[in-house]
Amino acid sequence: MLSTAILSLLVGCALLFPANGGIWVATDVQHQPAAAVKPSAVATVATIGTAPSPEAPAGSEQAPDTGLSLFLRNGCGACHTIRGTEAGGTIGPDLSHVGSRRAIGAGVLPNTEEAIADFIARPDLMKPGVKMPAFDMLPKAEIHKIARYLKALQ
Amino acid sequence: MPAHQSHPRANSSSAASGKKDGAERVANQPIKVRLKHVLIGTICLPVVILLGAWIGFFNVGASTGHWKVTSLFLDLAMRSAVRTYALTVNAPKTLDRRGLAAAAGHFARGCAICHGAPGELRSPAVLRMLPQPPDLRLTVADWTDAQLFRIIKHGIRFTGMPAWPARDRDDEVWAMVAFLRELPKLDANGFRALSGESTGADREPAAPAELAECTRCHGSDGRGRGDLVPALAGQKQDYLFASLQAFASGDRTSGFMALPVTGIDPAAMAALAKHFAAQPPTSVDRDQIAATTIKNGQQIAQAGIPQRNVPACSSCHNGPGRNPIYPRLDGQHAAYLEEQLKLFRSEGRGGTRYWRIMATAAQRLTDDDIRAVSAYFSSRSESPQ
Numbered sequence: 134m135l136s137t138a139i140l141s142l143l144v145g146c147a148l149l150f151p152a153n154g155g156i157w158v159a160t161d162v163q164h165q166p167a168a169a170v171k172p173s174a175v176a177t178v179a180t181i182g183t184a185p186s187p188e189a190p191a192g193s194e195q196a197p198d199t200g201l202s203l204f205l206r207n208g209c210g211a212c213h214t215i216r217g218t219e220a221g222g223t224i225g226p227d228l229s230h231v232g233s234r235r236a237i238g239a240g241v242l243p244n245t246e247e248a249i250a251d252f253i254a255r256p257d258l259m260k261p262g263v264k265m266p267a268f269d270m271l272p273k274a275e276i277h278k279i280a281r282y283l284k285a286l287q
Numbered sequence: 288m289p290a291h292q293s294h295p296r297a298n299s300s301s302a303a304s305g306k307k308d309g310a311e312r313v314a315n316q317p318i319k320v321r322l323k324h325v326l327i328g329t330i331c332l333p334v335v336i337l338l339g340a341w342i343g344f345f346n347v348g349a350s351t352g353h354w355k356v357t358s359l360f361l362d363l364a365m366r367s368a369v370r371t372y373a374l375t376v377n378a379p380k381t382l383d384r385r386g387l388a389a390a391a392g393h394f395a396r397g398c399a400i401c402h403g404a405p406g407e408l409r410s411p412a413v414l415r416m417l418p419q420p421p422d423l424r425l426t427v428a429d430w431t432d433a434q435l436f437r438i439i440k441h442g443i444r445f446t447g448m449p450a451w452p453a454r455d456r457d458d459e460v461w462a463m464v465a466f467l468r469e470l471p472k473l474d475a476n477g478f479r480a481l482s483g484e485s486t487g488a489d490r491e492p493a494a495p496a497e498l499a500e501c502t503r504c505h506g507s508d509g510r511g512r513g514d515l516v517p518a519l520a521g522q523k524q525d526y527l528f529a530s531l532q533a534f535a536s537g538d539r540t541s542g543f544m545a546l547p548v549t550g551i552d553p554a555a556m557a558a559l560a561k562h563f564a565a566q567p568p569t570s571v572d573r574d575q576i577a578a579t580t581i582k583n584g585q586q587i588a589q590a591g592i593p594q595r596n597v598p599a600c601s602s603c604h605n606g607p608g609r610n611p612i613y614p615r616l617d618g619q620h621a622a623y624l625e626e627q628l629k630l631f632r633s634e635g636r637g638g639t640r641y642w643r644i645m646a647t648a649a650q651r652l653t654d655d656d657i658r659a660v661s662a663y664f665s666s667r668s669e670s671p672q
Contacts, residue, residue, distance in 0.1 A: 206610050208603035208644070211591065222602065223593045266647040270640035271637055 201283020203275050207268065215286065225265055232286040250280035349417035358418075365443060369434050372441075376433040379461065385470060385622055386462025389543050392503040394466060397546050398423075401447070401634035404482075406475025418446055423472045435464045453542040455635045458626060460517065460542075483512055495558045501545050509566040514622035516543075521568025521618075523610035527560035529639040536612035539637040568618055568668070576621075576662045584663025587656055595651045598662065603644075612641050621665035628657045 155252040201218060204210065210220030215231040231237065234244050238259045252259050252278050254269040268276065339345060353361065375576035388448040395404060401420040403409045413420060427435065440460045442450035443631060451460050473481065483503035506512045509520030519527060535548045535556075548556075591599040603613045630636035638645070652660070 140601035159307070164671075187468055202608060205606075208598075208610070208613065209604035210646070219606075220602075222591070222598060224591065224598055244546075256381050266644045268644070 172221070198275070198278065200278045200280075203279050204282065207271060207275075207279075209279075212265065228283060228286065230286055232284045246277070246280045246284045250276050250281055253279060258264075291322060295450075299591050312405050323464075337604055343538055351620075352417060352478040361418075361445075365446075366407065369437055370441075371431075372435040373431065373433040378431070378433040378436065379521055382432065382465035383458075383461060384465050385514040386459070386516075387466055388481060388483060389504050390459075390462040390466035391469075391478070391544050392512075393463065394470075394479075395482040395484065396500070397452075405470075405473050405478040422446070425468060427471060432464055432468075435467055435671065436460055438466075439463050441480040451542045452545040456540060456542055458515075460501045473565035474667065493587070495555045495561055497547070497551055497559060498562065501559060501563075505563070508569070509563045511620055511623070514620045516620070517623045517628060518568070519563035520566035522562035522564060522615055523611050523625075524560050526614045526639070527563055528557055529612055531556040531560060533638050533642075533667050536658045538639075539642070542637075568615075573658065576666070579662050580659050581666055583656075584659035584661070588663055592651075592656070597656070598648050600648070603648075604664075610641075612639050616664040619665055621661040624664060625657050628652060628661065 139165060140205075152249050167281045198206075201215075204215070205218070205220060210218070210222055212222040212224040214221050214223065214227045214229065216227075220228075231249075232244070237244050237249060238256070241259055242252060254271075256265045256268050257267055322439060347413040353357070377462045398404075399407060401413050401416070402423045403420075405424070407438065430438070436457075438448070440451050440457070445629075451463075459517065469481075470478075483506070504512055505519050506516075511518040530539065531548055531551075532553070534541060534544040535551070549570070551559075567635045587597065588604075591597045600616070603609060604616050627636060628649050631646050631654060634646055636642060
């Protein structure tokens, strides 16, 4: 009786181990992010980066947001040049006169404020394989302010 | 299977030869009987086992331990599996010791509860686990680096030994392996010093309760203990806060940070971010680095590498009025910056809602670029913006 019990236990083990694809060593089962911490955080996150967050020292050098200051603040100048400003990047096109161009996004979009804003938010949707990252994490209002500023660059 | 094959043979031989000599049939007879038994056995055994499990025949209590034969079998299976799976692990020739302090801090919080630590008594509850978590000071020598890596990264099924809390952070697992090699040499004081246990003397009354946990690794001066733990002192508050949220939600993965942020509410996170942001930044101790390397790094930081579409880092990371989520890099540990850039390059970093911008910027950096630009930022010490 004992030996059958031992035998069945061993066979039972043998059946258990291959379960779940792997063998013996547990892998990748529990890797879901710790969702428990998330809940009330979301509201706070939404405000951050837009305006100074509640506890942030109210922006000392936060001049009123103009299109140009938002452009520089978010690092667009790393890739784009606008003559007469500190923006001197050369990876993307020179935007000094972008407002007077007939079309943008290498000709796929009409040159309207709306289209410029759409392009800034999701350039990858307008032009697959584009080397400009999406900026859709910026608040819509900021993107529109930048777009209005760019459209006015004649 | 074999039983199945035997039937056609038996049938065909009787059909083809009709009344053949009985000798062969007699010879076939015992085989047939045995196969039938095996067949019945293989069908019935799982059913019997299942039935046994269902009526509660198998004792899952841990109090009496395993039968000798079971524990021998389990131990054999565990050791063999670790040995076999470790063959695929590419162990470095020498272990990187720069992450020792972080690994020690993690060990104190995440491993010592089961495995014990120098100078600490384990809870009697843990000692009655089955199997009992071994005292690692006595057992690490039994394993190779690759085997330890395998165990720590993936855990051990059916024993309570957990997997590493973050995916794709092999660098952290290797840091833990390096620490385990160090463990047998540590006495109680050595362990407490390395794991950054707070004495409580420098505790500020206004600081949140969780701060003592953070200073283990980040230091009470916020400069980061060890080259792979980032300095937080003087970092932008919004970036610190958003990063803590990212660790908590799993958008940024780090086993070292996963534990301390678990269960901290957003208000405490904000307070911690505020605390570290207000600390004065001091440039960290750094190695001697060739001036040409720093010069190359400066070139990349200020002008990028246009022919390879690498943008100028300074346009986002230096200068007044930048987005408060774009972190300061000045005076940060070079080794930490390098590690993060490599993670960004392989898209293993994650982060705040802005991380993809940085992943784009890091994509085309070579290892040499990364070393140079990290050395450059680390060598700068500028007042916080």
